[in-house]
Every structure is written in C-alpha cells, then in structure tokens.
Amino acid sequence: MKKYILYILLVPPLLLFLSACEETKTVSEGNFNFNREFPLEAPVENSLLTQWARKEVKDSLLIDDMEGRNNWRMTEGIATLEYTDERSIDGKHSLRYHTSMKDTAYIMLPENRTPWGSFGGQQGGGAHFGITFDEPQDWTAYNRISIWVYIHPSKTPIHHFFLDIVNQGTDYNTTTPRHDTVIQDLVPGKWHNVVWEISDLPRNRVKQFNIFQTLIGYEPGNDEFVTFDFDRLQLQKVDADHYDGWNIPNTQFAYSHIGYRPYDIKQALTDISKVDEFQLLNTQKEIVYTGIAKPINNKNGSFTLLDFTDFTTPGTYYLSYNSHESKPFPINEYVWLEPMFSGINFYFCQRCGYEVPGIHGICHQDWQGFYNNEKKVINGGWHDAGDMSQGYYRTAIGAYVLLRNLQQVKDKPELTGLATKLKDEALWGLKWIAKNRFSDGYHISWARQRIYSDNTIGTSDDVVIKAVNVPWENFLGAAVLTLAEQYYQDIDTNLLEEMRETALENWQQAYKSGKGWNKATYLETSWGAIASILLYQKTNDDKYKEAALCFGRLLTECQETTFQEGIPITGYFYTDSDRKTILQNNHSAFNEAPMLALRNLCQAFPDDQDWMKWYSSAVIYSDFFLKRGSKFSAPYYLLPTAVFRKSDMLAIEDENKRNFSLIQFNDGTALNDEYTLRTFPIWDSNLFHGGTSCHLSTSWALAEASRLRHDKSGMQLVGKQLEWTFGHNPFNQTLMYGVGYNFAPQFAYCTKNVVGSLAVGMDCIRGDKPHWNGSTYATCKEMWIAPVNRFMGTVAAFNENIDSMKQKHNIQISIEKEDMSASSQKAVIRLIGEGTHQLAMHLQNATTDFQSQKVALVKGEEKKIEVTFNIQDTNKPFVAAIIADADVQLINDVSGAYY
Incomplete structure (x- = not known):
C-alpha cells in the first residue's frame, strides 16, 4: 500500500x-539603479573572454608568422590580400585583408532577387581566404587556436570575422558540432589576441584553415571599406573548459549566479567528494552557516548537493566546500529584477529604425512591405537576432512580456524607474504592431534582413516583403494591443485609436478565417482564447465570450490525456485539434501559449461548465508531463522538451534526416519501444540547434500553470529552470550576456554582444545531455529575441506580486x-x-x-x-x-x- x-x-x-523573510528589506532604486542609461556596459571582467585571455599556455606550435610565404589564398568574394610591413606582432610583416562591406554585383544576382524585383535580404556578399595544407595536419596535441588581428580605425562601429577549420574525412552532420566561430566586438586601433578553444572538434587530419567575413553593408555616414591586419597564427595547449555532459568539473560549483530569494529553495551542486560539510561565508569571509553535503549518484553522474534553504538572511555570500569557494552571490527579495532590467536593455539595443548608441543609426528606412496596391515602410519594432531580420510574433510577444512585467512592478514606488523602462520599451514594439497593418488582416509576418541598407528607397539594396495573413498572429496582436490600452491612456490619442482599431480588426480578420472553427492549431486556440477574453472584458460583447469558450474547447482537444501504450507520461500537446502530430520543437517554441490560455479561461469564466476541463488540463500537463519528465535530468531537473514516436522518425522522407533523427531518438529516455522522452530537442539539421529558447518556453508554461494552481512545488521547479539559465548548470556559466559570471560571447555579427541577450541556447550533440563548447556560431550561440521573450515571460510569473495576496x-x-x-x-x-x-x-x-x-x-x-x-x-x-x-x-x- x-x-x-x-x-x-x-x-x-x-x-x-x-x-x-518578514524582516527582508525591500530593494531601493539606489541599490539597483534602474535609471541607468541604455545601452548597458557589460562587466567584461566576469566574461569567458577575460578568462580565456588569462589561461596559461602550456605548449604551442606556430602555423604561420605572416612573413610573406604566400600560404594564403582568396577563395571567394571581392576582398584583397597582401603582405604589409606597416605593422606586425613580431617579425616584419602581417597579412592585410581589405574589402567593401557590400558586394553590389552579388546583391543583383537573380537568385538574390525576389519575384517582384527587390533584394531578398540575404548577406551583402562574402569574402573567404585561407590556407590549404599540402598534407593533412594532426592538431590533436593542441586544443586552442590563436591569431593576432589589428582592425584599422574607421567610421564603421561593427567589426567581425569568422575562423574555420576543415578536418579531412569528417562527416559534418546533424550530430557533430559546427567547425567555425565568429570573432566580434574588437576595438579598432590596437592589436588583439584572438583565441578559439577547439577541444570538441575533430582535428587529426586538418586540411584547411579559413578566415571569412559575411558582408553586412554599411549605413550612410559610415565607411564602406574595412581593413584588418593578421599575424602569428599558432596552435596552443591550455586547460580546456568543460563542454559536454552533466558532470561538474572539480573546483566548480553549479549555482545561481544572480542569487536567491530568501524564501526560495537554495541549492548548489558540485563534484563528488568525501568532505561532509560545507559553509556559507559572508563578505568578511566569516562562516554564517554550516550545512551537510549530500552525495547524489544516478544515471547522469555523481554529484554533491549543498542545500542552504533554511538560511534566509539577506546579504552577499560565498559557498565554501572542499577548500574551494564560489564567486559571491546575493540573497535578496528582488534578485530577479536585475536580469529583467538587463533584458529590457536587450530590447532597446535591438530596436530597428532607431539610433542605438555605439551600434547603429536610424536604420532600414527603405525596408518596405506591400499587399495588393498598399505599400509602406516597415522598419521599427525589434530586430530578431544576430542578424537584423524582423518577425511579427517576435515583436508582439516581446511587447506582451514587457507589459506582463510592468503589471508586477507598476504599483511599487521604489521601482518607478524600472516601470518607466518597461513601459517605454513596450511602446516601441506596440507602435510597430499598429504600423505593420494592411487590409484584410494582412501584415508582415517575417522579413529577412542581413545588411545595413543605404536608407534610400529605389536602390538595389531595398528589401521589399509581401504581406501575409496568419490568423494566430492576428489574435496575438489583438491580445497585446488590448492588454496595452490600460497602460497608455496618456499617449497621443491618434496612436491610441490606431492601436484600438488594429486590435479589433486583427481579431475580426483572424476569427472569420476559421469558417466555424471546427478544428484549429494550438496557437490559434491559445491566442484566440486570450484575445477574445481580453476583448470581452473590455467591451462586454458576448461574441467575444462565445469565441473564447469555443477556443477553450478546441484547446483541450489538442492535448493528450491518456497514457498511450502504457507509457508513464501524458499531458503533452499536439499541434492541432486533429491530434495527429505531437508538438515538438527544435530551437524555437511556443509551449507557453496553451497554459496562458488556460489560466485566462479559468480566471475569466469560473462558473462555466468546461472550467474543470481547463483546470485539469493545466494540472495534467504540469504533473504528468513536466514534473515527471524533469526527474530524468536529476539533479538539475530540467523540464523535458517533448515525447517522440519512433513511427514519426521512420516516416521522415529524407534518408539523411531520418537516420540522424533515429540516432537522437535512441539517445533519449525510452518509455517503451515506440515512445521516447527527451530533455533536449531532436535537431533536423546542422544549423538549427539550441535548446534554451525551447526550455524557457516550457518554463514559462509551467510558471503559468503554477500561478493558476497556486502550486508551490511547480513554482519551485520553475525556479530551478531559471537558475540553470544563470549558472546552475554543469558549465558554471550564465547564459545571459553581461549578467552573472562566465558569460560567453554570442553570435551577434550584425550588431554587438549586448547585456541581457540570450542565445538560442544549450546544445546537445549525443546522449541527450548538454553540450556548450568554446565556439560561437549560429544558431545555438546566436543572440535571439525568442529566448529573451520566454525568459521575460517566465520571470514575470515567477516574480508575481505575492505581497498583494492577502489571506x-x-x-x-x-x-x-x-x-x-x-x-x-x-x-x-x-x-x-x-x-x-x-x-x-x-x-x-x-x-x-x-x-x-x-x-x-x-x-x-x-x-x-x-x-x-x-x-x-x-x-x-x-x-x-x-x-x-x-x-x-x-x-x-x-x-x-x-x-
């Protein structure tokens, strides 16, 4: 029994x-200073770049001293190469690379033009040069590449280039890491030693070493040409960073770099040891707490758990165990506000059509969209990623999560500065949603943009995008604009009216597309329900209530609530109400949408006959999918990404994709012969990797379900997901640039690394375990708005204003x-x-x-x-x-x- x-x-x-924590002091703006101007400066002393530069070189091998041996050849593009004696690191010469940042002939190639004659938004060309070795080189005795570079001063603020190695005989495929890395953010006018750790890369038969650059155009007033001098290419041997698996290196701690709230579970992990006790030290290095170190042994490895949950005194502390100390971290009521503030900085730095100091001026004023005879300039909102593309749901969800965070802080006098930043930044996105509207529900859903254009309409680099009608995005836009209205009664009345009209028209056009709504996708049902509820609460018009209830019924039809074939996992969703395709994501996800809808439905219609269906849907998703699934990644308890069916893998038509999908399927946790559960996604290409965006989407989903249920254990599990993002992971790295310790550079070649950015995220190569190497490449290391959106959504729910919950x-x-x-x-x-x-x-x-x-x-x-x-x-x-x-x-x- x-x-x-x-x-x-x-x-x-x-x-x-x-x-x-009744005695906890509330934070003041003087402590956190939420009035700081954007862009924020990153504390580079806490970066991996700084750590890499300090590593002891234990051995080295010179590959090329750039003394004019003519080893280098241009292989693509319009750049020129020559040796120069103007400067060098040692010897007399360096290798000079010189190029325009835009190849007009490339832009005009037929394959780079749209059917209506505009540029398609690709790169503005490329330039490649490198060394091809006569005989393959064995580099396995070394694990780092080093090269020196001098960037000539110019009016161009953005500089980048790539390093690349090609190993003869290696099959670069879906389950092997990429073999290139981007170098960026270098200051012109000085020599820089660039290093790249390659421990995870095959290198026993290296045939080529390449340097290349993607041409990103240039803004009016900036210089067209860039010049780089390269010198002293060598291999080095260093103590390499840990990059694969669940284990934690000796001397390292996995803990929350940004700290803990006094009333939260407070835990850290470290390597296994025979030492029985650990200590918590204050800033004077005095012992303020002693705890019992608990060994953990499971399928993922051996660990030591350090639990100090019962220590609740606010302050700044260090962990001490087995003669090793962590870096300092706070215990404070508002520790999650600083990364939220940094997230706002990310949005600011991603603004399109706005002068962002140090990054770009008012950009893309010749970016246009059209529908039938309507045509308009569509710049605005936020750039999507490390390139400068733009997408409707990216900006709309960004505005939504900023508003959700505004809800949490707007009534706290001590957080006025933070509230102002949230309100101002959300408005930037809202303006673009209202602006990006054509007739009949059409809008610009996705617009690729990878160059800085000349801002002049009618020239060769104009990117012109055809508008489309995407019903779920129209519901999303209607929801965001309706939610926003209560916060912007003080803005220009014409803009406010435009936002209202856009919300109503978006909803109407989306709703009529369903033709009775007998079936729908999970995104249509989710955002259809949310938009309908918000409009019903605003207008009291029963048509919105009826629509919301309809979408609520369809949403529950998208969920699996049976233990299929006896597997112990259920509660996951299908892509639509036909329930044929299990919802699975790789690199981008919308797992939060159903839980957002269910919470809104339960709160808006507590007396409806379907109320218990909605509520139990959130319970089953939380308890029988997420909570059960998280146990397979203990002691980190990462939420699972999806359930996979073997029959779906076998049905993939492309043989290559089918084979690599089966490999990853078999790497997961077998639930039976047909079903597998995975912590990380199954990738379908070598490019689209990165689990953090999916992971935080699921974290947000659990946070919303836990808010609905007032579920303490669920919200504690959400906390573990956030802590993983900020250092409680096997690599002791924060994943947010500029926040916490050991943050890695991100793939942001068109702009710069910016404080508050998150990459697409943690990779997985084999074994359904984390992989986080020293390379910086798309997409897993690429700065994206999607994971920041999901972090901001999660932290809004996690930071819910619990002070207002009266007993x-x-x-x-x-x-x-x-x-x-x-x-x-x-x-x-x-x-x-x-x-x-x-x-x-x-x-x-x-x-x-x-x-x-x-x-x-x-x-x-x-x-x-x-x-x-x-x-x-x-x-x-x-x-x-x-x-x-x-x-x-x-x-x-x-x-x-x-x-």
Whole structure:
C-alpha cells in the first residue's frame, strides 16, 4: 500500500514563503539603479573572454608568422590580400585583408532577387581566404587556436570575422558540432589576441584553415571599406573548459549566479567528494552557516548537493566546500529584477529604425512591405537576432512580456524607474504592431534582413516583403494591443485609436478565417482564447465570450490525456485539434501559449461548465508531463522538451534526416519501444540547434500553470529552470550576456554582444545531455529575441506580486491519499482553522461521495472528512480541485494515476 500526503493550503501557497523573510528589506532604486542609461556596459571582467585571455599556455606550435610565404589564398568574394610591413606582432610583416562591406554585383544576382524585383535580404556578399595544407595536419596535441588581428580605425562601429577549420574525412552532420566561430566586438586601433578553444572538434587530419567575413553593408555616414591586419597564427595547449555532459568539473560549483530569494529553495551542486560539510561565508569571509553535503549518484553522474534553504538572511555570500569557494552571490527579495532590467536593455539595443548608441543609426528606412496596391515602410519594432531580420510574433510577444512585467512592478514606488523602462520599451514594439497593418488582416509576418541598407528607397539594396495573413498572429496582436490600452491612456490619442482599431480588426480578420472553427492549431486556440477574453472584458460583447469558450474547447482537444501504450507520461500537446502530430520543437517554441490560455479561461469564466476541463488540463500537463519528465535530468531537473514516436522518425522522407533523427531518438529516455522522452530537442539539421529558447518556453508554461494552481512545488521547479539559465548548470556559466559570471560571447555579427541577450541556447550533440563548447556560431550561440521573450515571460510569473495576496480565509486542508486499487482511492481531508467555510470539490475522470458542504472550524482543533475517489478511466489521470468559499483564488488540487 502506497501513501501520498498532499497539503492543500487554501490561501495562495506562495504567501507561506513570506514567513521566512518578514524582516527582508525591500530593494531601493539606489541599490539597483534602474535609471541607468541604455545601452548597458557589460562587466567584461566576469566574461569567458577575460578568462580565456588569462589561461596559461602550456605548449604551442606556430602555423604561420605572416612573413610573406604566400600560404594564403582568396577563395571567394571581392576582398584583397597582401603582405604589409606597416605593422606586425613580431617579425616584419602581417597579412592585410581589405574589402567593401557590400558586394553590389552579388546583391543583383537573380537568385538574390525576389519575384517582384527587390533584394531578398540575404548577406551583402562574402569574402573567404585561407590556407590549404599540402598534407593533412594532426592538431590533436593542441586544443586552442590563436591569431593576432589589428582592425584599422574607421567610421564603421561593427567589426567581425569568422575562423574555420576543415578536418579531412569528417562527416559534418546533424550530430557533430559546427567547425567555425565568429570573432566580434574588437576595438579598432590596437592589436588583439584572438583565441578559439577547439577541444570538441575533430582535428587529426586538418586540411584547411579559413578566415571569412559575411558582408553586412554599411549605413550612410559610415565607411564602406574595412581593413584588418593578421599575424602569428599558432596552435596552443591550455586547460580546456568543460563542454559536454552533466558532470561538474572539480573546483566548480553549479549555482545561481544572480542569487536567491530568501524564501526560495537554495541549492548548489558540485563534484563528488568525501568532505561532509560545507559553509556559507559572508563578505568578511566569516562562516554564517554550516550545512551537510549530500552525495547524489544516478544515471547522469555523481554529484554533491549543498542545500542552504533554511538560511534566509539577506546579504552577499560565498559557498565554501572542499577548500574551494564560489564567486559571491546575493540573497535578496528582488534578485530577479536585475536580469529583467538587463533584458529590457536587450530590447532597446535591438530596436530597428532607431539610433542605438555605439551600434547603429536610424536604420532600414527603405525596408518596405506591400499587399495588393498598399505599400509602406516597415522598419521599427525589434530586430530578431544576430542578424537584423524582423518577425511579427517576435515583436508582439516581446511587447506582451514587457507589459506582463510592468503589471508586477507598476504599483511599487521604489521601482518607478524600472516601470518607466518597461513601459517605454513596450511602446516601441506596440507602435510597430499598429504600423505593420494592411487590409484584410494582412501584415508582415517575417522579413529577412542581413545588411545595413543605404536608407534610400529605389536602390538595389531595398528589401521589399509581401504581406501575409496568419490568423494566430492576428489574435496575438489583438491580445497585446488590448492588454496595452490600460497602460497608455496618456499617449497621443491618434496612436491610441490606431492601436484600438488594429486590435479589433486583427481579431475580426483572424476569427472569420476559421469558417466555424471546427478544428484549429494550438496557437490559434491559445491566442484566440486570450484575445477574445481580453476583448470581452473590455467591451462586454458576448461574441467575444462565445469565441473564447469555443477556443477553450478546441484547446483541450489538442492535448493528450491518456497514457498511450502504457507509457508513464501524458499531458503533452499536439499541434492541432486533429491530434495527429505531437508538438515538438527544435530551437524555437511556443509551449507557453496553451497554459496562458488556460489560466485566462479559468480566471475569466469560473462558473462555466468546461472550467474543470481547463483546470485539469493545466494540472495534467504540469504533473504528468513536466514534473515527471524533469526527474530524468536529476539533479538539475530540467523540464523535458517533448515525447517522440519512433513511427514519426521512420516516416521522415529524407534518408539523411531520418537516420540522424533515429540516432537522437535512441539517445533519449525510452518509455517503451515506440515512445521516447527527451530533455533536449531532436535537431533536423546542422544549423538549427539550441535548446534554451525551447526550455524557457516550457518554463514559462509551467510558471503559468503554477500561478493558476497556486502550486508551490511547480513554482519551485520553475525556479530551478531559471537558475540553470544563470549558472546552475554543469558549465558554471550564465547564459545571459553581461549578467552573472562566465558569460560567453554570442553570435551577434550584425550588431554587438549586448547585456541581457540570450542565445538560442544549450546544445546537445549525443546522449541527450548538454553540450556548450568554446565556439560561437549560429544558431545555438546566436543572440535571439525568442529566448529573451520566454525568459521575460517566465520571470514575470515567477516574480508575481505575492505581497498583494492577502489571506482571506483562515483554513488549512491536507489530504492523505491511499492507493487501494486501480479504480478507487480513499482519502482523508484534514481541516485546521477557524470560522465557517464552504467547501466544494470539482472532479475530472473521477466520482466521489463528497458533497459541497459547510464546515465549522474551531481554532486549534482538526476536522476530518473521508472521501472516496472512483476513477472512471484507469488509463488516464484523475484530478480533484478543492475550492473554499467559492473563490477560485483559494484553490488547490490533488491528482493521481494508476501508472
């Protein structure tokens, strides 16, 4: 007989965390200084670049001293190469590279033009040069490449180039790392020693070493040409960084670099050791806490857990264990506001059509869109990534998450500066959504842009994009603009009216596209529901309510709630209500959308007949997919990315993709012969890698479900995902540039590395385990708006204003549940509190003899109620939700399953 004990507190459980930190001082703007001007400067002393430069070189081998041996050849592009005696690191010469940043002939090639005659937005050309060795070179005794470069001063603010090695006989495929890296952000007018760790790359038969540059154009007023001098190419041997697997190198800690809130779980991991105790030190290096180090051994390796959850005193601290110390971190109520502030800086630096100091001027004023006879300039919003493309949902979700964070801080006087930054930045995105509107629901969904144009309409580099009608994006735009209205009553009335009109028209055009809405994608149902709810709450028009309820029904049809073929995982979603294709993502994801919709539906329509379907959908997704799936990546507890079917892999037509998909399928956790669960996505190419965007999308989903349920354990699991992003990972690296320690350079070749950016993210090569090497390439190391959007969404939910959750009823409920059989379960409800309360129970896949009833509680006494759950379908989970006093804010639940 198994026993499960679940304590259900019918006040929001997050309130309980506050008891541990009642004496916590609130942050002041003087401490965090949210009035700092953007762009923010990165603390380069905390970067990996600084660490790499300090490494001891234990051995080296000169490859070329650039003394004129004519080893280098141009292989592509319009650049020139020559030796120069103007400057050198040693010897007398260096190799000079000189090129225009735009190849007009390349831009005019037919394959680079659209059917309507404009430039397609590709690179402005390229320039490649390198060495081809007569005989393959064995470089395995070395693990780093070093080269010196001098960039000639010019009016161009952006400089980059790539290094590349080609190993003869290596099959570069979906499950091998890329063999190039980008170098950027170098200051002109001085020599730089550029290094590249290549420990993960095959290098036993190196045939070529290449340097190349993608031409990114130039803005009016900047110089057309760039000149680089290169010298002293050599191989080096250093102590390489850890780059693959779950294990933690000796002397390193996996912990949250940005700190912990006093009432959160506070844990760190390190390598296995026989030392029994660890210490927490203050800034004077005095011991303020001693804890027991707990060994962990599982399929992912051997670790030591350092748990200091019960230490709640705010301050700055170090971990000390086995004669090693971590870098300092805070314990503070508002530790998550600093990375949020840095995220706002990222959006600012990605602004299109705006002068961003040190990066670009008012850009892309000749970027246009059209629909039929309508044509307009479409610059604005935020650039998408390391290039300068633009996408509707990227900017729209960016505006949405900025508004969600604004909701959390707007009423805190001490956070006025932060609220102002959020409001100003969100408005930049909102303006573009309203501007980017054509007739009949058409808009610019995606626009590729990889050059700085001349800002003049009618020239060869104009990028002109055809508008399209994407219903779910129209619902998204309607939702964002409707949500925004309450915050911008003080803006220009014409702009406000344009935002209102756009929201209404977007919704109408999207809704009529469904032709009755008998089926829909998960994105259409999710954002259709959210937009309809917001418009119903604004207008009280029943057509929006009816639409929201329709989308709610369709959304639950997109979910799997059965344990297929007896596997222990369920609750995941399909791509649409036909339920044929399991929702799986690789490098970009929208997993948050269903949980956002379900939370909005449950809160907007608490008396609807489908309420329990919506609520149980969030419970099953959380408990039987995410929570169960996270155990396979213990002790990090990363959320799973997806369930995969072998039959889907075998059905892939392309033989190469099919074979590599099967390899990755087999690397996952087998649920049975047909189904596998993976922590990391299955990649379908060598380019589109990176799991952080998907991971944070799922983290946001769990955060929204946990907010709905007031689920303490769920929100704690969300915290683990955020902490992974900021250093609690095997590499002891923060993944956000400029925040925390050991942040790596990102692929941002058209702009610069900017504080607050996140790359597409953690890679996986083999074994469904993390891979994070020293190379900087697209897409896994590419700066993208998508993961920042998902981080900002997650942290908005995680930072929910728990101070405002008042304890309305003095009642505490615990349920002791016993497994009696596969079809029935008995439980004892234990009540503690005072006063009279009305209890009601809602059920999914179960019946019970429990009746809605009033209970009179006496302070200090416990009341018991026996309940029997009769499970209707043992191949599905059951969910019971208990509500006190008809207040859905005072809710908690219990779930269970035979499997």
